Amino acid sequence: MNRNGLHHVTAISGPARxxxxxxxxxxxxxxxxxxxxxxxxxxxxxxxxxxxxDPGTILTFFPWEHVAPGRLGIGETQETVFRVPEGSIGFWTHRLLSKGVAHEKLAKRFGDTVLAFKDPDGMRVALVALPGLENEPAWSTGEIPTEAAIRGIHNVSLLLREAAPTGAILTDVFGFEEIGREGTTVRFKAAGTEVGGTVDIREAGEFLRARQGGGSVHHIAFRAADDEAAFAMQRKLAQNHGLHTTEQKDRNYFRSLYFREPGGVLFEIATDGPGFTADEPLATLGTALKLPPRYEPRRQQIEAVLPALAD
Incomplete structure (x- = not known):
């Protein structure tokens, strides 16, 4: 199995519910x-x-009830794009309309049809319609049929002053290669990786810098098969690019190294393991509040301050 590409995207939102x-x-x-x-x-x-x-399908949020909105600018992840089957773009257009979600006109990017919109906090999200996804497994709900369901992340777009320094990190450290240019956007692809396998860099030149807040992406994480692969990336960053990571942090479901890439975006190197079934079975993922061991003694206190996610 190919282990290159995105592991997850982490953003900041307003109310959790x-x-x-x-x-x-x-x-x-x-x-x-x-x-x-x-x-x-x-x-x-x-x-x-x-x-x-699966890695490459994961979008995570830190929700703060009263967070101030972020500001678009250079040095940030500008957009997160999900993969959907080619024949479903009409379904999604109507669904967004029915849910009162404003969206942009359908557009072509690198030959593919893209439907762009914003979430309730102003985070930039899009769906890209791709052929051949119908046979991929999908999580479906009563309102969204399997044939239309999202199939993981396609790409993120970074808004940077210039593409070359960050592109060098993507190609040398994370196994991507430049595959095309369209206007001011440079596209990079991890060979053999379809889910989470693409990163776009949009060159903006001198422009206002981003300010993080609600609707902003906090960081993006790239996959490392295991600790050995993660530390090999860490060494390459230092030796070839003069960049140094944090010490490795245990996030229970993966282990992480963090660093700022040349354009200012926070990058993470995340191991594939141990995975999200480390503390609950696949069938019941996400149904119970899971705490790292150091916080278990404070569970009652923590649960008391967290807002309800549903009635």
Whole structure:
């Protein structure tokens, strides 16, 4: 199995309940993990993905009830794009309209049809219609049939002053290669990886810098098969690019190294294991609040301050 590509995308949202309603209800993703921010256990960390919670399908959120909105600018992940079957784009257009979600006109990017919109916090999201996805497994809900369901992340778009320095990290460290250019956008692809296998860099030149807040992506994570692969990436970053990561952090479901890439976006190197079934079975993912061991003695206190996600 190819282990290159994106592992997950982590963003900042407003109220947790609204976030759950949009991503599980409107978009039909599976809530695969309900835990807390390991650095701020007074707030949730919510993970959405496909039925199997595979790397490359995962979008996560730190929801803060009263977060100020972010500001678009260079040095950020501008858009997260999900894969949907080619024949479903009409279904999704009508679904967004029926849910009161404003969207842009259908557009072509690198030859594919894209439907772009924003979530309730202003985060930029899109669906790209691709052929051949109908036979891929999908998590479906009563309102969203299997033939239309989302099949993981296709790409993220980074809004940067220039593409070359970050492109060098993608190609040298993470196994991507440049495969095309369209206007000011440079596309990179991880060979053999379809889910989470694409990164676009949009060159903006001198422009206002981003300010993080509600609707902003906090960081993006790239896959490492295991610790050995992660530390090999860490060494290459230092030796070839003069960049240094944090010490490895245990996130229960993966182990992580963090660093700022040359354009200012926070990158993470995340191991594939142990995975999201480390503390609950696949069949019941996301149904119970899961805490890291150090917070278990405080469970009652933590649960008391977390908002309800449903009635």
């Amino acid at each position: 609204r976030n759950v309603e949009f991503y599980t209800g409107t978009l039909g993703l599976r809530l695969v993990k309900k835990t807390v921010n390991f650095d701020d256990p007074g707030t949730y960390h919510l993970y959405y993905g496909n039925g199997a919670a």
